[in-house]
Amino acid sequence: MNQNELKQAVARVARDYVAAHLPEGGILGVGTGSTANCFIDEIASLKGRIGGCVASSEATRLRLESHGLPVFDLNDVVARGLSMPIYVDGADEIDGQLAMIKGGGGALTREKIVAAMAGTFVCICDASKKVATLGNFPLPLEVIPMAREQVSRQLIELTGGEPRLRAGFITDNGNEILDVHGLSISDPVALEEKLERIIGVVCNGLFARRGADVLLLATQEGVITQQR
Numbered sequence: 221m222n223q224n225e226l227k228q229a230v231a232r233v234a235r236d237y238v239a240a241h242l243p244e245g246g247i248l249g250v251g252t253g254s255t256a257n258c259f260i261d262e263i264a265s266l267k268g269r270i271g272g273c274v275a276s277s278e279a280t281r282l283r284l285e286s287h288g289l290p291v292f293d294l295n296d297v298v299a300r301g302l303s304m305p306i307y308v309d310g311a312d313e314i315d316g317q318l319a320m321i322k323g324g325g326g327a328l329t330r331e332k333i334v335a336a337m338a339g340t341f342v343c344i345c346d347a348s349k350k351v352a353t354l355g356n357f358p359l360p361l362e363v364i365p366m367a368r369e370q371v372s373r374q375l376i377e378l379t380g381g382e383p384r385l386r387a388g389f390i391t392d393n394g395n396e397i398l399d400v401h402g403l404s405i406s407d408p409v410a411l412e413e414k415l416e417r418i419i420g421v422v423c424n425g426l427f428a429r430r431g432a433d434v435l436l437l438a439t440q441e442g443v444i445t446q447q448r
């Protein structure tokens with residue numbers, strides 16, 4: 221199977237996971253990216269069963285709506301006292317403890333917000349994303365544009381990595397992305413917390429403190445499930 225076929229295979233397994241575990245009429249959080257897109261196409265068949273979706277990006281909202289899947293504002297979900305039992309999303313890298321680097325698609329802030337509310341975070345990816353140590357994939361950070369240079373300097377000092385502006389890219393929240401190259405992250409939880417303290421950083425792409433609860437990993441031998 222090529223990478224696209226692996227993404228489709230894991231998307232089908234994730235759809236079956238949702239069908240088995242999401243209560244009838246429940247709210248589903250939906251991630252962003254090419255693997256998440258395969259998943260969205262698969263859950264169109266569960267339309268009558270899913271009460272509504274919360275989208276982690278505008279692109280995801282549009283794709284869900286194109287299938288006739290109802291999309292709810294997260295504020296409304298919380299205000300109505302509803303829960304979100306499951307959130308399904310991809311990752312750029314994931315380690316053995318199910319900590320992740322996310323944000324390759326630039327949606328990290330909304331993804332982290334939706335993930336924080338979810339009961340179970342189900343990560344879906346192909347085997348190329350599984351790593352022993354996070355950091356080969358450049359770590360994205362969403363930054364307030366006026367703080368870009370001062371944040372870059374602090375990132376160099378703190379991590380020893382090389383921050384690069386993602387040229388021509390603006391997030392759904394109107395901010396910029398710095399991708400930090402050349403990292404080898406031995407303690408993802410500690411680094412995530414340090415990055416959160418930098419003024420001007422809206423969000424960093426380390427999902428370690430709230431990592432995935434379930435990993436569905438597409439391999440040539442089939443889709444493997446790992447629980448945290």
Ligand code: 5RP
Binds near residue numbers: 251252325
């Ligand atoms: C978007 C993300 C995606 O989950 C991540 O980039 C993986 O994307 P893909 O499934 O296209 O490889 O974090 O912000």
